[in-house]
Amino acid sequence: MAVLNEEQTMLRDMARDWARTQSPVTAFRKVRDAGAAIGFDPGAFAAQAEMGWTGVIIPENYGGSDFGYLSLGLVLEETGRTLTASPLGTTTLAAASALILGGDEAQKQAWLPRIASGEAIAALAVDEGARHDPRAIAATAYKSGDGWTLSGTKVFVAEGDAAHLFVVAAQTGQGIGLFLVPGDAQGVSRVSRNMVDARSHAEIVFDKVVLGADALIGPENGAGLLDQVLDRARAGVAAEMLGLAVQAFEDTLDYLKTREQFGEILSRFQALQHRMANQFTQIELMRSVVEGALEAIDAGRDDIAEKVSLAKATACETLHLVSREMIQLHGGIGMTDEHHAGFYIKRARILENAWGNAAFHRERFARLAGY
Amino acid sequence: MATAEMTNPADALEDFRTEAAGWLAENFPKSLVGKENLLATVEGGGDSDPEAVAWKKAMGEKGWGTPTWPKAYGGGGLSYREARVLQEEMGKIGAWNPIGGMGVMMLGPTLLEFASEEQKKIHIPPICRGEIRWCQGYSEPGAGSDLASLKTKCEDKGDHWLVNGQKTWTSGGQWADWCFALVRTDTTRKHEGISFILLDMKTPGVEVKPIRMISGTSPFCETFFTDVKVPKENLVGEPGQGWTIGKRLLQHERTNLSGGGRMSRQHGPSLSDMAKRYVGTDDEGCIADTDLRMRIVRHEMAARAFQATARRVMLESKGGNISLASSILKNVGARITQERAELTLEIMGMNGLGWSGDGFSQEELGATRGWLWGKAVSIYGGTTEIQNNVIAKRILGMLDHQ
Structure with missing residues (x-):
């Protein structure tokens, strides 16, 4: 165990206690047995949001606590122990990182507070094949009018069934760019995949999705x-x-x-x-x-x-x-x-x-x- | 650093960095860069080079060879953070620690914990100055992995102890000045009959015979004790407490010898550079033999995980705690040391199997001997199998299989 500060120790103990008493493996079994496509327990996620775990890496001025990645890692370790079915890692760590690292002020204001409160679930849509390969991206985003038109198919998108926002990697002509695509945008469709872990790994089709200029996070050649x-x-x-x-x-x-x-x-x-x-x-x-x-x-x-x-x-x-x-x-x-x-x-x-x-x-x- | 707590700790640490860098620049002769001889602390040597002698003396007097030991006994009195800064500053200019050996790695920490005030004052300062070479009298011909079955007898003769018996695998016994040994003061009880004594190797009745090993060298000895008189004050702790003390010392040995100490630093060229030199590269500049390349990668990643664990153990062990992870260092360190040696040989092909003489570089001959010598790492200080028993029983609470 890394040497923790007082806040981290408290957070870890709290997560351990919660996972053991409120979210034991039997809770996961219920989610599995229910067989819902979203693949998680909204009650468990709401409880996590209530305790502030959804804002651990998010800066304070966007509604988070800015405790850092090790702190969130401690929570994910404890909830991982009991297989807690929650989108916590995907939305508040993976997808939120794209906004924290690459987002401009308006983009952060638009999404981070909602992610930090657990109101919005964000997902990272990168891979297009069964094996992870961030260089093999065929999805495209063309400049059109003031903004972009994005097309492509992303597979096995974790929390793809419930996501309110996708962070999508697509070829811009200058390289790979990252785009914010609301889940309810015209041209976005989802196909659930029933996987061994009973969690959500959906195929997401983006068919000529029209986006504003503010959809691009970071540079047009954003592979870095x-x-x-x-x-x-x-x-x-x-x-x-x-x-x-x-x-x-x-x-x-x-x-x-x-x-x-x-x-x-x-x-x-x-x-x-x-x-x-x-x-x-x-x-x-x-x-x-x-x-x-x-x-x-x-x-x-x-x-x-x-x-x-x-x-x-x-x-x-x-x-x-x-x-x-x-x-x-x-x-x-x-x-x-x-x-x-x-x-x-x-x-x-x-x-x-x-x-x-x-x-x-x-x-x-x-x-x-x-x- | 009494002032360290008074000011901002980060500033104090930077002040110490400046101080350390200044002292090192003044005292470490540039001519000694790359001339570190790891065996010197065991075998002696280096005495012919006046600059090496002066460097050892300077570090010994400063106490920085044993940086975190108390000043009162000749140590550096530094905090772990300061010691790390010192190590970083030494690394920057290629300075190495001339103070080492078993006194530093094993005995000193044990004495600090168990010895009387007088024993500490007598025995620790010479360790800090690198003046006394210690050897370990633990194993016997009939007591290897089952160390507690040791028989070397230590009788109370009123004004002295009388020691009779035989030790074996005494590392550096032929060069050692003193020996710390486990001896039997009570034949009626197994573990509780063992005591921990300190013994001057010049005492009449001590005889040492080097053992020739597969590597062609003789780093180990047989040590015979025949009616050896040991002063009463040389017993550490209480009679019968030797097993407890001896086990604690083994923890230091396991952490240091092939664990988090000096051995975790890799010396010489990286395996990757060596492989590129011997095997060649492909169009992209990668090691040409793809199978070998991936095994080198696996090894390097394992080594990095090991180093990260050694660092974690050090951080977690502050304030007298023993990190649970320390129990894995011996086995993992041994595995990595031996894997590196085997990969080195494979990279060199037949050139890595030369025994002596023409046709082989020093690097190649060194690789051969190091490979053979390294087979000891998973045997000494508790074999890999014994370590696994210790983990299973003491840490995991699995019941004794015996």
């Missing part, structure tokens, strides 16, 4: 801005993954301490002890790099990209390991729908794919380091 936004989104996902890994590991450990075979508690078997010691080791390494990435963002360091790719690659590999071990070490019971082990491995694979898998981030790290 997109990279910065994606790095924040990746760090947020990594924080959620840390929560999943820690909880999956703890639940497995608890199980080994209660299950008996051959007249022995399973945790007495050295073969299992060493597998758990190995997972513990990997999770500690994961925590160091995930917190390191969030701290680097807060400190505005110049090696954020490297640190984020290190964090996301490590998070992917570690959560992959821990979620597989969770099933194997629980045995048959872990494969039943009645048990929650399946929820963890399903959400884990979705998050591993989100904004670049381990291989993507190893290659990115290698390029950045000149290998």
Whole structure:
């Protein structure tokens, strides 16, 4: 655990307490069973907004508390532990970062206060294929009249079913630009996708959507801005993954301490002890790099990209390991729908794919380091 | 830095930076850049170079070789932040720490915690000045991973202790001035029968025989004790408290030896540069062997995660806390050290397997020997398997398998 200040400790404890008592895994099961396309619990999100978690990275003059990315990461870790179904990370971290980093005063005024209050949900619409590739963008935005006309199809857009606002990456002719597209704009249509984690990952079609000149965030060749936004989104996902890994590991450990075979508690078997010691080791390494990435963002360091790719690659590999071990070490019971082990491995694979898998981030790290 | 708390801490830290940079510029001879000999703190050496001698003396007197130890015992009395600033300033000019060895890494911190005031005053200042080389008398031929089964006998003879027995894998035993050892003062109880003593290697009855290893070197010794008389005041803590003290010392060893200490810094060229030199590059300037390239990347990322964890452990361990993450440093550090050595060999091909003589560069011969020597890292100070037992039992609370 990073060394926290008093506010961060309070926030973390509050999030932990809330997740355990108000949003346990059984709450996620209800969302899953309900099968609604929006894929989250509006009540849980409203409660989070009530507690101010929707404004953690947003500056105070736009209705946030400006506590920083590590602080929001702590919340996402705690709610990730219990698989809380909420758009918190997507709207208030990923999409809000685009406005904070690239938005002008009017754009910030128009959206940040609404995101900070939880009234508006924003989503990041970048990828157009099944594998993350921010360079492979075919969506276009042409200048027309005073503004822009945007067309293209974005796939697996997290929280796409409920979003009030999309931050869309599109080719401007000068490069890749980021555009603010209201969810109710003419020409925007959504197709829900039913995925293993029962959360929202919608296909969004933008058909000649007419936008004002003020729709463009940042420059017309904004690939650099997109990279910065994606790095924040990746760090947020990594924080959620840390929560999943820690909880999956703890639940497995608890199980080994209660299950008996051959007249022995399973945790007495050295073969299992060493597998758990190995997972513990990997999770500690994961925590160091995930917190390191969030701290680097807060400190505005110049090696954020490297640190984020290190964090996301490590998070992917570690959560992959821990979620597989969770099933194997629980045995048959872990494969039943009645048990929650399946929820963890399903959400884990979705998050591993989100904004670049381990291989993507190893290659990115290698390029950045000149290998 | 008594004034540090009085003013703005950030300003005080910058003042200290200026002070440290000034002192280093005055005392570190530029001729010593790149001449750090990591073995010197164990084996001695460097004595022939008067500038190295002067540098060691200056750092020793300033206490900055042991920057966070109390001034009262010859340490630098710096805060962790100041120590980090000092390290940064040293890094900027290529200055290295000439004070090291087991006294610094293991014994000193243990004495600070458990020794009597008099023992601290006698034994810590020479460690800070780099004057006394210490060795560790722990393992025995019949007590390796099961260290607590050690048999070296230590009898109370009224006005002295009488020690008889054999230790093995005594690192640097042939060069050491003193030895800290675990001995048995009570044969009726296993863990509670062990005591921690300090022993002058020049005492009659102490005999040292170097052991030749697969690397061709003899960094370890067998040490024999035959009727060795040890003064009463050389027992640390209480008789029977040795296991507690000895385990605490191992924590320092595990953090330092292959963990967060000096070893976590990588020396020499990066694997990537080496691979480009030996294997070549593709059209984009990347390492030509794509399979090797990705394994180097994985290794480098693991090393970075390890360094981040070592830093986290240091920050979390302020104020006497022991970070849970410290328990993983030994295993991870060992894994990374050995992986780096194996990758280096792979990069060099047959040139990385030369034993001596013509046809091989110094770098290549060093890689071969370092690779073989490095196999010790996952064995000494608690094997990887023992470390996993410790994590499973002490941290995860899984029950004893025995």
